[in-house]
Amino acid sequence: IVIHCSYTGISIHAPPRTEKMAVDQDWSSVYPTAAAFKPASVPLPIRMGYPVKRGVPPPKEGNLELIKIPNFLHLTPPAIKKHCAALKDFCTEWPSALDSDEKCEQHFPIEIETVDYVSAGTSIRNPKARVVTLRVKLSNLNLDDHAKKKLIKLVGDRYCKDTDMLTITTDRCPLRRQNYDYSIHLLTVLYHESWKTEMWESEKTEEDMEEYIWENSCSQKNALDTLLRIKASENVSNVTEEELLASEVVKNYRNSVIALKNEGETENNVSQYKESVKKLLNIQALP
Amino acid sequence: MPGEAYCVSISDEPETLYKRLSLLVKGHDKAVLDSYEYFAVLAAKELGISVEKVHKPPKKIERLTLLKSVHIYKKHRVQYEMRTHYMCLELKYLTSSTAAVYLEYVQRNLPEGVAMEVKKTKIEKIPEHIQEPVWDTLPQVEETEVKS
Numbered sequence: 001i002v003i004h005c006s007y008t009g010i011s012i013h014a015p016p017r018t019e020k021m022a023v024d025q026d027w028s029s030v031y032p033t034a035a036a037f038k039p040a041s042v043p044l045p046i047r048m049g050y051p052v053k054r055g056v057p058p059p060k061e062g063n064l065e066l067i068k069i070p071n072f073l074h075l076t077p078p079a080i081k082k083h084c085a086a087l088k089d090f091c092t093e094w095p096s097a098l099d100s101d102e103k104c105e106q107h108f109p110i111e112i113e114t115v116d117y118v119s120a121g122t123s124i125r126n127p128k129a130r131v132v133t134l135r136v137k138l139s140n141l142n143l144d145d146h147a148k149k150k151l152i153k154l155v156g157d158r159y160c161k162d163t164d165m166l167t168i169t170t171d172r173c174p175l176r177r178q179n180y181d182y183s184i185h186l187l188t189v190l191y192h193e194s195w196k197t198e199m200w201e202s203e204k205t206e207e208d209m210e211e212y213i214w215e216n217s218c219s220q221k222n223a224l225d226t227l228l229r230i231k232a233s234e235n236v237s238n239v240t241e242e243e244l245l246a247s248e249v250v251k252n253y254r255n256s257v258i259a260l261k262n263e264g265e266t267e268n269n270v271s272q273y274k275e276s277v278k279k280l281l282n283i284q285a286l287p
Numbered sequence: 288m289p290g291e292a293y294c295v296s297i298s299d300e301p302e303t304l305y306k307r308l309s310l311l312v313k314g315h316d317k318a319v320l321d322s323y324e325y326f327a328v329l330a331a332k333e334l335g336i337s338v339e340k341v342h343k344p345p346k347k348i349e350r351l352t353l354l355k356s357v358h359i360y361k362k363h364r365v366q367y368e369m370r371t372h373y374m375c376l377e378l379k380y381l382t383s384s385t386a387a388v389y390l391e392y393v394q395r396n397l398p399e400g401v402a403m404e405v406k407k408t409k410i411e412k413i414p415e416h417i418q419e420p421v422w423d424t425l426p427q428v429e430e431t432e433v434k435s
Contacts, residue, residue: 034396070398072322077329084333087392091334091385092302098380104306108410111306118394119402142418188416195420 016040028079035074037066042073109140112183114176131171132179134187137164141191149210150201151194212261214254223253223280230281252276303383307339307408310376310393314401317346320374323401327376327393334389339377346372 001014021030021043030041039060047057048065060066098104113133117126138148138159151166152159159166168186170179206217214220227250256273263269310327314320324341331338350368354361381389390405397403 034398069316070319070400072326072398075322075326075396080326080329081333083392084330087388088334090388092382093335094304094380094382094385098304101306104304104410108304108412110411110413112409112411114407114409116405116407117402118397118405120399136413140413142420147420184414188414191417192421195422 018043027076028074028082031074033074034070037069037071037073039063039066105137105140109136111135112180114180130174130176130179131169132176132183134168134170134180134183136166136187138166139164143191143194146197147191147194151190152210154190154194212258214258219257220254223250227280249276249279253280304410305381305383305386305407306379306410307406308378308381308386308390309406309408310378311404311406312374312376312397312401313371313403314374314398315370315372316400317372319398319401320372323398324374324376326396330392331376331378331389334385336381336385336389337379339379341374341376344373344375346370 002011004011017040037060039062042060044060046060046066048060048063049058051057098107111134113135115129115131117129119126138151143151155166158168168183170183170186173179173182253276256269256276259269260273312320312323312327314323320343328338328341348368348370350366352364352366355363355365378389386407394403
């Protein structure tokens, strides 16, 4: 309330509301919603701004800096607790049986990731909001050996071998619901196509194989050939191929060759290969 | 205090489950983001949501160098910079109603000049049509000969 005399130009202002405020008042009724900073309603001696030379920052009366910055006076801890107590009725509990990530994955293997964007501007839409990412572990899908290899070949870069995770990212449709339906459709098609065996798949050559298989390879033929010739020169009775294959030395050799080809050359693998070749050809003398 | 009773209707549709909810808040003023972090963490605790972690990715500064004068004077320039501070809040294990309530509360009280990105990770069962390959159940169709 201001009493102003237009003749003399004198105005008498009423004391600000802060003088009448009790210390234990209900603050959430002073600032129930987000509002600008009113120096006459906030009983705090705040100073804000760049200090005058050899002085202090300016006081709160008529301080534009305090009005510009967003304040959280309507969100004091008691006010937040009151709001949450009223909102608690609308919340539901998380099922207690799913308390770890592994259990979630066991019962709900598919993960769908979507992003929402909130910002101030002329438009509330954001074109990035329609992207949907679907992630699933292949061990949770019902696939047999051939189907899994075919799926990995079909999918290419989207499969990560270390985590056994297939990631499908869709953003070709304008709406999020459409992108989600499309990603589920892709998963369905991949799954069913990988179970089919086409006629041309029987022409798979050694270069197409994902991992090295020792049976019916040059390494097996050479090893057996060499061993048969050794046995023939020593004039031992005809040992059959199956017996040779079942013998320890050949099995050792097979394991070391498979390890070398599949896992690459490590110190362990190479030394294992050396030992197995020495045992196979019976040359223990060399270091 | 209003005397009317608020009707809380409970529907029977199964709730979607969110394994993780990641809120990334971006702003120009670090103090505003700090206050907002306190508010969001307290709200999550009051509503019974488990907070996995709160971390602050480093700020990004975008700088521009423009000519100071309207015409000529190429050697005299002025530099502006825009600082964006980030704050990431990760929540675990929410149902869709809890997530809707929390997000609406937190987004309605988002201060001016602050933006938010919410990444939701929903978990689902494998749909029925992917349980078994469909080729086993289809009736045998005779292969039609290709007419050349």
